[in-house]
Amino acid sequence: MLKRLQDHSGQWDFIIVGGGATGVGIAIDAVTRGYDVLLLEQSDFGKGTSSRSTKLVHGGVRYLEQGNLSLVMEALKERGLLLQNAPHLVRNLGFVVPTYQWWESPFYGAGLKLYNLLAGKYGFGASRILSKEQTLEHLPALDPEGLRGGVIYFDGQFDDSRLLINLVATASEHGATLLNYAEVKGFTTNSQGMVDGVTAYDSLNYEDFEARAKVVINATGPFSDIVRRLADRTAPQTLALSKGIHIVLDRDFLAGDSAIMVPHTADKRVMFAIPWHGHTLVGTTDTPLVNPEPEPLAFDTEVEFVLSTAARYFAKKPTTKDVRSVFAGIRPLVRSDDSKNTAALSREHTIRIEDSGLLTMCGGKWTTYRRMAEDCVNQAAALAKLPERDCVTHGLKIHGHDADSEQYGHLSVYGSDAPAVRRLMSDEIALSWPLNEALPYTGAEVVFGVREEMAMTLEDVLARRTRALFLNARAALDMAPRVAELMARELGQTPDWQEQQVGEFTDVACGYLMSSEP
Numbered sequence: 061m062l063k064r065l066q067d068h069s070g071q072w073d074f075i076i077v078g079g080g081a082t083g084v085g086i087a088i089d090a091v092t093r094g095y096d097v098l099l100l101e102q103s104d105f106g107k108g109t110s111s112r113s114t115k116l117v118h119g120g121v122r123y124l125e126q127g128n129l130s131l132v133m134e135a136l137k138e139r140g141l142l143l144q145n146a147p148h149l150v151r152n153l154g155f156v157v158p159t160y161q162w163w164e165s166p167f168y169g170a171g172l173k174l175y176n177l178l179a180g181k182y183g184f185g186a187s188r189i190l191s192k193e194q195t196l197e198h199l200p201a202l203d204p205e206g207l208r209g210g211v212i213y214f215d216g217q218f219d220d221s222r223l224l225i226n227l228v229a230t231a232s233e234h235g236a237t238l239l240n241y242a243e244v245k246g247f248t249t250n251s252q253g254m255v256d257g258v259t260a261y262d263s264l265n266y267e268d269f270e271a272r273a274k275v276v277i278n279a280t281g282p283f284s285d286i287v288r289r290l291a292d293r294t295a296p297q298t299l300a301l302s303k304g305i306h307i308v309l310d311r312d313f314l315a316g317d318s319a320i321m322v323p324h325t326a327d328k329r330v331m332f333a334i335p336w337h338g339h340t341l342v343g344t345t346d347t348p349l350v351n352p353e354p355e356p357l358a359f360d361t362e363v364e365f366v367l368s369t370a371a372r373y374f375a376k377k378p379t380t381k382d383v384r385s386v387f388a389g390i391r392p393l394v395r396s397d398d399s400k401n402t403a404a405l406s407r408e409h410t411i412r413i414e415d416s417g418l419l420t421m422c423g424g425k426w427t428t429y430r431r432m433a434e435d436c437v438n439q440a441a442a443l444a445k446l447p448e449r450d451c452v453t454h455g456l457k458i459h460g461h462d463a464d465s466e467q468y469g470h471l472s473v474y475g476s477d478a479p480a481v482r483r484l485m486s487d488e489i490a491l492s493w494p495l496n497e498a499l500p501y502t503g504a505e506v507v508f509g510v511r512e513e514m515a516m517t518l519e520d521v522l523a524r525r526t527r528a529l530f531l532n533a534r535a536a537l538d539m540a541p542r543v544a545e546l547m548a549r550e551l552g553q554t555p556d557w558q559e560q561q562v563g564e565f566t567d568v569a570c571g572y573l574m575s576s577e578p
């Protein structure tokens with residue numbers, strides 16, 4: 061990527077700031093239309109919100125309740141396209157709403173029927189009302205106390221950072237230049253004061269550099285207002301940030317093949333318990349936040365709230381000792397001055413063009429990243445007076461596309477790359493040994509991450525190429541020295557580098573452990 065940057069002369073068509081779902085989605089859309097694209101990410105791809113979601117590809121049952129039918133329909137269509145374009149990463153999952161009052165099954169049954177109807181030809185399967193016995197067949201670990209029955213509906217589930225890494229590969233294969241560890245520090249302007257480029261810092265090689273473009277797009281999610289102010293110090297705040305946390309428990313808390321959807325928690329939110337990579341993921345919360353941080357932390361009170369909600373449904377009651385990992389993400393919601401409740405703010409995306417010509421794309425959700433990118437590139441191309449070209453991502457296969465990837469077991473998330481990962485194991489038997497008994501990961505995924513997926517730091521491998529940190533923070537810490545050793549071998553790095561990486565990773569990973577843990 062650095063070579064592509066060095067070899068490039070003159071202006072890019074697009075410079076995109078931010079390597080989350082929004083930025084990388086825009087990069088794919090623009091490059092596949094034939095535009096010349098540079099994307100800069102200050103940390104690793106997906107370091108922000110895009111690795112910290114609930115992992116749902118969904119229309120959003122809650123937006124249905126808010127009456128936002130167009131948002132739901134658009135997201136349901138995108139859900140269908142994502143299953144079609146990245147079948148190795150998206151799966152159809154049954155969600156059961158357990159019911160305890162006589163009116164709940166017909167009420168949620170009708171709403172979820174509408175949800176399925178709105179999906180039209182992109183439907184994932186018809187919802188239906190379940191008896192108490194059928195509900196317990198789907199959710200054998202549900203507490204049967206007071207249960208009357210349930211309603212099952214179908215939605216999508218995915219691995220967010222794996223999808224992002226595959227989107228980066230897709231953009232790169234079509235010719236985009238995408239750099240991680242390249243922070244945009246400021247903007248350059250032309251003689252009319254219009255933004256025409258960026259000043260940036262390559263934090264791996266300790267070098268400043270500049271790049272020019274016909275249009276610059278700010279896709280920095282929760283950091284959007286900070287980046288807007290690099291171009292205009294007086295830019296008003298447009299975001300209302302909200303933190304959401306998740307906890308990860310062992311799989312047996314949610315036995316069976318379905319997820320639980322709780323339509324109304326004590327704080328009037330939706331909460332999910334989902335089977336994910338052999339574990340149970342439970343979340344999320346909604347806590348207003350003033351300043352965005354690269355590593356937002358979960359408060360003990362937030363963890364307790366999620367645990368107590370889960371305990372109402374699980375037969376085996378989880379406690380803080382059962383939490384394998386806790387992670388927090390920040391929603392970049394677009395501000396509405398008359399609402400103090402971020403749970404009620406719109407998840408729709410917005411495009412803002414400043415007087416300086418800087419374009420900011422924000423809001424939306426992971427599920428709709430493709431549609432957001434399409435809108436953004438339409439606007440940006442017009443702003444930059446680029447030749448008009450049609451969007452082609454509707455049916456564009458995403459890197460790794462493989463409709464039969466289940467055959468690769470835990471490597472199924474690699475899709476068509478799984479045989480290459482397996483070859484690393486057969487070429488060097490030590491790379492097939494598990495790195496920790498609690499998780500399925502092997503040295504082969506580490507080597508593949510470094511060679512093929514731009515993993516530069518220990519955290520990149522343990523948090524976003526594999527999901528070790530998100531699944532079991534203690535196990536991730538235990539495997540860190542061995543993973544650092546394997547990475548050093550690949551990158552030609554020294555024992556000092558290994559030690560430094562383990563130290564930096566330990567600092568980050570402590571935030572994923574329960575505060576009561578030593």
Ligand SMILES: Cc1cc2nc3c(=O)[nH]c(=O)nc-3n(C[C@H](O)[C@H](O)[C@H](O)COP(=O)(O)OP(=O)(O)OC[C@H]3O[C@@H](n4cnc5c(N)ncnc54)[C@H](O)[C@@H]3O)c2cc1C
Binds near residue numbers: 100116287388424
């Ligand atoms: C708790 C939670 C649960 C969610 N669950 C779901 C879900 O289940 N399904 C769904 O569809 N959506 C979900 N979402 C929404 C979805 O995750 C977000 O909409 C999406 O990830 C936002 O992506 P983004 O690229 O805009 O932001 P980010 O992923 O945060 O990316 C912004 C990037 O910009 C980079 N950056 C910042 N400043 C600079 C700079 N100066 N130079 C270079 N780079 C910079 C950051 O490092 C970051 O990587 C959830 C969100 C949260 C918080």
